[in-house]
Each structure stands twice: as structure tokens, then as C-alpha cells.
Amino acid sequence: MTLLLSLLVPLVGLSRPSTALDTGSDIGRLPALGWNSWNAYHYDISQSKIITAAEKLVSLGLKDAGYEYVNIDDAWSVKDGRDPKTQRLVPDPDKFPDGINGTADKIHSMGLKLGIYSSAGTKTCAGYPASIGYETIDAQTWADWGVDYLKYDNCNVPKNWSDTCDFCVPNNDNGSGNYPNGTCTDDRDFCPSDYDFSKSNTAKRYAIMRDAIEAAGRPMLYSLCEWGNMNVQTWGNETAHSWRATGDIGPTWTRVKDILNMNSFFMNYVDFYGHSDADMLEVGNGQLSYAQCRTHFALWAAMKSPLLIGTPLDTISSDMLGILKNKYLLEFNQDPVVGGPATPYKWGTNPDWTWNSSYPAEFWAGSSSNGILVLMMNTYDETKTKIADWGEVPGLEAGASYEVVDAWTGKSLGCQEDGVNATVLAYDTAVLLVQDKCGGDEKSRLLLV
Numbered sequence: 001m002t003l004l005l006s007l008l009v010p011l012v013g014l015s016r017p018s019t020a021l022d023t024g025s026d027i028g029r030l031p032a033l034g035w036n037s038w039n040a041y042h043y044d045i046s047q048s049k050i051i052t053a054a055e056k057l058v059s060l061g062l063k064d065a066g067y068e069y070v071n072i073d074d075a076w077s078v079k080d081g082r083d084p085k086t087q088r089l090v091p092d093p094d095k096f097p098d099g100i101n102g103t104a105d106k107i108h109s110m111g112l113k114l115g116i117y118s119s120a121g122t123k124t125c126a127g128y129p130a131s132i133g134y135e136t137i138d139a140q141t142w143a144d145w146g147v148d149y150l151k152y153d154n155c156n157v158p159k160n161w162s163d164t165c166d167f168c169v170p171n172n173d174n175g176s177g178n179y180p181n182g183t184c185t186d187d188r189d190f191c192p193s194d195y196d197f198s199k200s201n202t203a204k205r206y207a208i209m210r211d212a213i214e215a216a217g218r219p220m221l222y223s224l225c226e227w228g229n230m231n232v233q234t235w236g237n238e239t240a241h242s243w244r245a246t247g248d249i250g251p252t253w254t255r256v257k258d259i260l261n262m263n264s265f266f267m268n269y270v271d272f273y274g275h276s277d278a279d280m281l282e283v284g285n286g287q288l289s290y291a292q293c294r295t296h297f298a299l300w301a302a303m304k305s306p307l308l309i310g311t312p313l314d315t316i317s318s319d320m321l322g323i324l325k326n327k328y329l330l331e332f333n334q335d336p337v338v339g340g341p342a343t344p345y346k347w348g349t350n351p352d353w354t355w356n357s358s359y360p361a362e363f364w365a366g367s368s369s370n371g372i373l374v375l376m377m378n379t380y381d382e383t384k385t386k387i388a389d390w391g392e393v394p395g396l397e398a399g400a401s402y403e404v405v406d407a408w409t410g411k412s413l414g415c416q417e418d419g420v421n422a423t424v425l426a427y428d429t430a431v432l433l434v435q436d437k438c439g440g441d442e443k444s445r446l447l448l449v
């Protein structure tokens with residue numbers, strides 16, 4: 001299959017066209033996979049916790065499954081200022097006795113990559129020195145230390161850098177770039193409909209760091225975290241490898257559905273080298289149940305969001321580990337041939353394109369090298385039968401028979417005519433991989449791209 005596809009679509013996206021963020025490599029071509037300290041430890045970080053996470057990525061088989069970045073989030077530096085001589089940020093010597101460079105060396109020796117964090121403001125969200133006005137120095141510092149990834153947050157923006165109007169979040173952008181019936185959800189001053197968000201001060205703050213990273217000369221994955229403000233979907237791709245679509249996630253079902261609802265409207269902006277980030281994973285955290293964690297992970301993978309584990313790996317349960325290592329979902333997320341995400345093909349409870357956090361889009365499908373992935377989410381607190389009707393799934397033929405694999409168990413469901421009726425537990429998501437067409441003299445595999 002891989003061979004067939006590569007004959008059909010030679011060299012799709014294998015070399016990055018020259019763009020504003022040209023790091024001359026395949027960095028950021030696929031969604032980032034890794035671990036980040038924030039959801040696991042918040043401010044309470046240290047070199048030993050970072051190194052333990054890296055060692056666990058290796059020993060638990062997560063590195064082999066593709067997870068590669070080990071990202072230090074907020075609160076890694078000395079809080080009360082920069083080095084007075086060099087103006088560089090200074091790693092907290094108590095938390096990071098070997099510095100960020102020494103930590104990076106250890107991470108690299110395990111075959112992993114190191115990420116760092118700052119904010120496009122005067123201070124980070126936790127009140128540590130941040131990078132506005134110091135972009136060149138900071139990018140060079142990180143490059144010198146061997147940093148491979150920057151998460152760039154949006155706290156403590158100086159007054160003169162704020163924007164004069166706000167982005168009106170559409171309540172039913174269907175991804176076409178026009179917002180039929182979009183309504184504003186609060187009464188701030190919203191930008192006029194013809195406003196060019198790529199010229200906003202927010203876009204400029206993030207472009208300055210992009211240029212500083214490029215000038216520093218070490219390829220880095222650049223991850224914007226400006227919370228979906230100023231219509232970042234329309235300029236994120238020229239600025240960075242990924243951009244947060246929304247405000248912060250939390251370890252609650254409400255927040256997972258809220259973000260899923262918002263990001264579901266942004267799938268047309270996702271392709272190679274540009275990913276709408278639904279925020280770091282909460283799998284293993286808070287009160288999220290097993291079924292809710294499966295749904296969270298499956299949909300994040302299907303949307304081609306970056307997948308950054310956010311739980312302490314030294315205490316993770318085997319159930320949660322199993323979710324994070326799901327081969328079918330990771331292969332979909334990291335498909336080297338198909339850049340686009342799965343998209344909703346039917347909302348289910350509500351009419352299509354309804355903006356509703358309680359009942360977001362339930363039926364999703366997307367092409368991949370392995371087949372068509374179909375996801376059916378149960379938003380209810382009771383078991384439901386969800387029907388994957390081939391006639392409704394883009395790329396499949398009504399009434400035809402296909403070989404189907406249950407992506408949670410890896411078990412073949414054999415040839416399924418017309419579709420599959422799946423029993424889906426409360427809050428869970430059925431994930432099917434639809435492969436060869438059955439019957440006839442000759443099996444004809446789906447043309448997937």
C-alpha cells in the first residue's frame with residue numbers, strides 16, 4: 001500500500017516549500033509527539049522530574065511509539081531577573097543544577113529532544129522573566145543550549161502591544177473561512193469583518209520570535225500558545241508549526257468537550273507543517289474516566305493536534321499507557337503521506353455545523369495510508385448504539401462491504417456490508433479502521449488520497 005501510494009503521489013510534502021518559517025528540515029511536518037511538564041507538575045518542576053519523564057518515555061515504550069519531545073514548561077528560570085551582563089535568562093540552579101544545556105545533553109543522549117517555554121510578554125504566566133524585547137537574545141540562548149522546541153505563551157503583554165479590537169469567535173465557522181451566522185459571545189469591541197488579523201500586534205509579537213529563531217540557526221519546532229486569539233488559524237501557518245486553538249485545557253470532561261467543539265471548526269486549516277493545537281493531553285489526570293480519556297486521545301489524534309502527554313509517567317496506569325500507545329491512532333496522527341486531519345461528517349445530536357460544547361460533532365472520518373478512520377463519539381452518560389453508515393462516510397460507498405478493524409482492540413471485524421453498528425459506552429468513542437473492499441474476484445483497496 002505504501003508503495004502504491006508513493007507511486008500515485010510521489011514526494012507529497014517531503015520537502016518543505018520555502019515559507020516564513022523555513023527551518024530547512026522536516027521539523028514540524030507532522031504533529032509534535034512528546035511530554036510536557038505543565039499538566040503533570042505545574043510550577044513544581046526540576047531537572048530530575050524532567051529526566052525521569054525522559055527515562056520513562058524510553059522504558060515504557062513511548063519513545064518507540066513515536067513520542068520524542070520532552071518539554072519544560074513555565075518556571076524553569078531564576079525569577080528575579082536576567083543575567084545583568086549578558087541579559088540572558090538564567091536557569092534556576094536549584095531546580096536545574098546542570099543548567100538547561102546539561103539537561104539537554106542528557107535528553108539528547110537518550111535520543112530525545114528538549115523543549116523550552118517563554119511568553120511573548122514581559123513575564124511568563126507564572127511571573128518569570130519573558131521574551132518580549134529580548135527575542136534575539138533568548139532565541140540565541142536556547143539555540144546555544146541545544147533546545148529543539150519553543151512553546152511561546154501569551155501572558156503579560158505590555159499595553160502598547162495590545163490589539164485595539166478582538167476576534168469575534170464564530171459560532172458556526174464550518175472551516176470555509178466565512179462565518180455564516182457567526183455571533184459574538186460577549187460585548188467587547190470586535191474587529192471589523194474585513195480586518196487583516198495577520199497584521200495584528202499579536203501576529204507581530206509571534207512573528208518577531210519566529211524570525212529570531214530562524215536567525216539563531218538551530219532548527220526548532222515553534223509552537224504558538226496565544227489561546228486562539230486574533231483568528232490565529234488564518235496566520236498561524238505562516239508563523240509557526242502549530243498554534244493553540246483555544247484557552248487552556250483542564251482535566252475535566254466539560255473542558256475536553258469545549259475544546260473539541262471549538263477545534264472541530266478549524267480542521268480546514270490543518271495540513272503538513274501547520275497544526276491547530278487542541279492543547280496538551282490530560283489523559284491520566286483529574287477525574288477523567290477511562291472512556292473519557294479514550295475519547296480525548298482519539299479525537300486529539302484524529303484532529304492531528306500535537307500530542308503532548310501531561311501526566312507523571314512514573315505513576316501512570318497501564319490503562320492510560322495503553323491509550324497513549326494506541327498504534328492505529330498514532331499512525332493516523334503521524335501519517336507520512338496524508339497531511340489532512342479527520343473531519344466531522346455528521347454532528348449527530350445537533351444539526352451539522354452547530355456550535356455546542358455539550359454536544360459537539362460526534363461522527364468523524366479521515367483518510368490515511370492505512371485506510372479510512374471512522375470515529376463515533378458517545379456524548380451521553382449511557383451506552384448508545386452508533387451507526388457507521390458507509391453511505392454517509394466520505395470516501396466509502398453505500399451498500400459496499402469493507403474489511404474493518406476495531407482500532408481499540410486491533411481485532412478484525414471481518415467484512416462489513418453497509419456499515420457497522422457499534423455499542424459505545426457512556427462518553428467513549430468507537431474507532432474503526434475501514435480497509436479493503438470485500439468481495440468479487442479481486443480485492444480492491446480503497447484509494448485513500
Ligand SMILES: *[C@@H]1O[C@H](CO)[C@@H](O)[C@H](O)[C@H]1NC(C)=O
Binds near residue numbers: 098102105
Ligand atoms: C552550560 O552552560 C554553562 C554557562 O554557560 C557552562 O558553564 C557549562 O559548562 C555548560 N554545561 C554544559 C554541560 O555544556
Ligand SMILES: *[C@@H]1O[C@H](CO)[C@@H](O)[C@H](O)[C@H]1NC(C)=O
Binds near residue numbers: 158160161201
Ligand atoms: C512598545 O514599546 C516598546 C519599547 O518602547 C517598543 O520597542 C515596541 O516597538 C512598542 N510596540 C509597538 C507595537 O509599538
Ligand SMILES: *[C@@H]1O[C@H](CO)[C@@H](O)[C@H](O)[C@H]1NC(C)=O
Binds near residue numbers: 174175176178180
Ligand atoms: C460552509 O458554509 C458555506 C456557507 O454556508 C458553504 O458555502 C460551504 O460549502 C460550507 N463548507 C463545507 C465544508 O461544508
Ligand SMILES: *[C@@H]1O[C@H](CO)[C@@H](O)[C@H](O)[C@H]1NC(C)=O
Binds near residue numbers: 172180181353
Ligand atoms: C443561518 O441561520 C438561519 C436562521 O436561523 C438558518 O435558516 C440558516 O440555515 C443558517 N445558515 C447556516 C449556514 O447555518
Ligand SMILES: *[C@@H]1O[C@H](CO)[C@@H](O)[C@H](O)[C@H]1NC(C)=O
Binds near residue numbers: 017019
Ligand atoms: C501550511 O504551510 C505549509 C508550508 O509550510 C503547506 O505545505 C501547508 O499546505 C499549509 N497548510 C495549509 C492548511 O494550507
Ligand SMILES: *[C@@H]1O[C@H](CO)[C@@H](O)[C@H](O)[C@H]1NC(C)=O
Binds near residue numbers: 357
Ligand atoms: C446544545 O445542544 C443540546 C442538544 O441539542 C441542547 O439541548 C442545548 O440547549 C444546546 N446548548 C446550547 C447552549 O445551545
Ligand SMILES: *[C@@H]1O[C@H](CO)[C@@H](O)[C@H](O)[C@H]1NC(C)=O
Binds near residue numbers: 387421
Ligand atoms: C444496525 O442498525 C440499523 C438501524 O437501527 C438496523 O436497521 C440494522 O439492521 C442494524 N444492523 C445490524 C447488523 O445489526
